[in-house]
Amino acid sequence: MTTDLEQLRGDLLASIQAAAGLDAVEALRVHALGKQGAITGLLKTLGAMRPEERQEQGPRIHGLREAITAALAERKAVLERLALDARLASETLDLTLPVDGVPPGSVHPVSQVMDELAEIFADLGFAVATGPEIEDDWHNFTALNIPETHPARAMHDTFYLAGEHEPKMVLRTHTSPVQIRTMMTQKPPIRIIAPGRVYRSDSDATHTPMFHQIEGLVIDKGITLGHLKWTLETFLKAFFERDDIVLRLRPSYFPFTEPSAEVDVGYSVVNGKRVIGGSEGWMEVLGSGMVHPKVIAACGLDPEEWQGFAFGTGVDRLAMLKYGMDDLRAFFDGDLRWLRHYGFSALDVPTLSGGVGA
């Protein structure tokens, strides 16, 4: 009996080990453990045994059953694993094949720089103000202390709108009329920046008939030229993210400021290119000054009580200085190659914590 069992175990285990497929394993299971199976038959003999004999044979037969069950499961797992491996092997893909990308969108440098400026000036407490681009003569010139006969009008290369308009309408030549609109509608203290499109009848590599300016205005009590200087230094350091920004103020003339100053920023030459920072040379970047008492008065404020400063600079120019474009005309051409090269990712949102530059 014992020999028979051992013989059976050996035969079955060998067969299981040799089973080539899941079907063969299943057939062996039926052969051994099915209703008519060899081991099932042995288990059935237990009932007819004497107790002593059953005591002896029972564990053996059960042991055999367990061993075969385990062997079947193990073989089945191995075969399943082999089958899966074979299937997966047949499913191999050439992953060097290209995939369809999402088209690369971009934000225009002018928009990006305007966002950067808004972020910096928000920290200094400046809100953003806007005004019309088709502006009347009074806001663009007269209120800014530029009467009709003023030679400064000729400096502006103004575009006039056709037709009879009263007052005469122009395309604003600067963002300064927003100063006027702000002072006439808000009570001081005022701190605003006003970015936007401006127009001058001029065209070459560094001048386009349309460009972007940003105006700054502070009206408060006790504001001096020193505050202007600090504000410009602070803003330029934050914008270029450099501590070695050096400013040079030069006395100049704008009808709407008194005293007036042109602001040069120092540059250094790195690999033959001008880079903002240092003081190897000077580049004119801003016009500024203390708001003229006549302008403050024209807006209905008392110049004895309120004073302040204003400044203006080209947004496109700031973008060029920071990001290295050298042809202003390309800004307005809409060439996709240029937009993708110089443009910014949607997620490059300027933040103070991350640095405004991208």
Place this chain on the structure above:
Amino acid sequence: MKFTLNWLKEHLETTAALDEVVETLTRIGLEVEGVENPGAKLAAFRVAKVLTAERHPQADKLQVLTVDTGEGPPLTVVCGAPNARAGLVGVLGLPGAVVPANGMVLKVAAVRGVESNGMMCSTRELELGDDHDGIIELPADAPIGTPYPDYAGLNDAVIDVSITPNRQDCMGVRGIARDLAAAGLGTLKPLKVDPVPTSGAGPEVRIEAPEGCPAYFGQTVSGVTNGASPDWMQRRLKAIGQRPISALVDITNYVMIDLGRPLHVYDKARLSGALVVRKAKAGEQVLALNEKTYTLDESVTVIADAQGVHDIGGIMGGEDTGVSEATTDVVIECAFFDPDHIAKTGQKLNLTSDARSRFERGVDPAFLEDGIAIAARYVVDLCGGSASEVTRAGHAPTEPRSTLYDPDLAATLGGLVVPADRQKAILESLGFLVDSSWNVTVPSWRRDVDGPADLVEEVIRIEGIDKVPSTPLDRVPGVARPTATTEQKLERKLRRTAAARGLNEAVTWSFISEKEAAPFGGGAWRLANPISEDMKVMRPSLLPGLLAAAERNVKRGASGIRLFEIGRRYLADRERLTLGVVLAGDRSARGWQGGKGQRFGAYDAKAEALALLEAAGAPVANLQVMGEAGEVYHPGQSATLRLGPKTVLAAFGMVHPSVLKAFDLDGEVAAVEIYLDALPAKRGTGFVRPAYTPPALQAVTRDFAFLVPAELAAGDLVRTVKGADKAMIVDARLFDVFTGTGVPEGQKSLAVEVTLQPGEKSFTDAELKGVADKIVAAAAKLGASLRG
């Protein structure tokens, strides 16, 4: 404004070197635009004497010269000039010198077999004049061997200064010298005024139009000879780019540049009767010195005589009475013209001149007496003759202006503490008079100064604006507050959403051509003085600029063009913020997975419109898709998105082929315009969101396939289905559109997946059947029947 360093030193006693002068000019607000030394390019040319001149053995027209260069043995030089001869003193270019006129580098070379060691030069070769008939002939006593620029006084740096419009006083060399003296660069020399003896009555002058010309001084000099002006004067005028003409004309130019005092001279023989300052008659004409004829009107002040107009007052003289070589008697005019008047006349006639630019900025009204005295002195000294008495008609506005000044303002406005006595010294050095109570009298030549702020500027610019210390602005305690307005936030969000969706932001011109504007109904605003026909009309839509940009990109070989712009369109009533999108070329390129490339279609435009409106916070689910997108679009493939029937938030679709043709574009182009100003204002509800707990039970979906009339808009069916039971139905989504086998002619099959959300309890079969019945019944009202 150009002048030379030596010219400046006529007025400024200084030891300062050129660099210091240049640096100081910029520092005090007289920005130096350029410095050039005209002698530098002639440094290698020297004064030399021809010792012998022999016929060249090989050439009839050449001579072989021996030339004394002032050092070493004489050099052999071959020369073709007819005037070359022994004894002539001229200018020799040595080997290595570069001839200014043609850039040729001189070297030792054989000329027809004779070695030549340099070149004797003509005036034209050295760019000193037009004469090329022969070589330069210098006086016999010219020092041999001296570098020519030293001999000719050409080593005199020309400084070009940009004068801001407020500083008329610096449109004369003397004004600049005064500013430099105030800045501590030396002392201003006294002005030499040496009136000539006079006899006899001056010219007869009548002022009939004092508002344009309140003062007119005239003086006759008889018996003059109007030859060339002296070398020193010609040299200075030439150095600053003024062409010498004749002594009388050169004198007027010289005094204008030297002292900022424009003058005019008439040939007395060509005048008849009194000089009358009057308004022009309408239609009256004058041939001006620039050889153009101007037609005048009553607003123009002119100088006339019995015959007609001879001078557009303060701007340009007339050709007919100008001086010439034949002039023997000259009338000198030194008048004061009203600045505003000059500006208006100049603008009207579109005529600029050196005189106008000075008069319109306001010349010194107190300088007429000295001005005419200095002019007459030059005339008598350089041209001879005898002077009449001065006729003085009218009065210039010389009443002194004064302003009360508080020296604390330098600190409280200028931000720089400057001791009061230092301020006083600065102002006085500029010609201001300061009394003990700080009542400051403005010098007559400083029309620009009329208040305390102007005085602060004078003090700060001379003391040094760079000394102003930076002073931090006050800062509100705590973290900076948000400053962006709703509109700015909207614009930013849309811009970055569009970029994230693969669109490229462009910035295109605000002005377009009439032709580009036409399909969009033309523009409400046209420029009166456009820079070109292409930039004439303020855009009524963002699409023309984007379509033109798309066309340029197509020409450059781009395929998938996705452009957007956020900007204003300019309508008659106001400027409206708009977002435009243009999709052109391939939506997707051909690929190994997808096969052929796909073109953009109207649904791509719709997808962009909805996604952008969603980002803008518009109630996208409530928008109605309606027609009337406009003639710019394909009539069957375009729509508007509206909030209620009247408020159009966006238009989108395929661009009409005839519009594409106008923009030189082929194929299909999709476009979107979103009218940002029409978006409903977002209500400020704070940060707290409505309460929400995800439902415990899973949603159930049911599919319904309907046969509907072919012309029924699918959106109507979906909306109707969704509205059939507002409590249970949370969504309805169309997932199939089918026509063909099994669908009767004139109908189409629309399949809708309806999502039902149970609340506390699962739906019963009866409830599900109930809602299905409602859906079918509602759909039936649109002519839809459940597909069997």
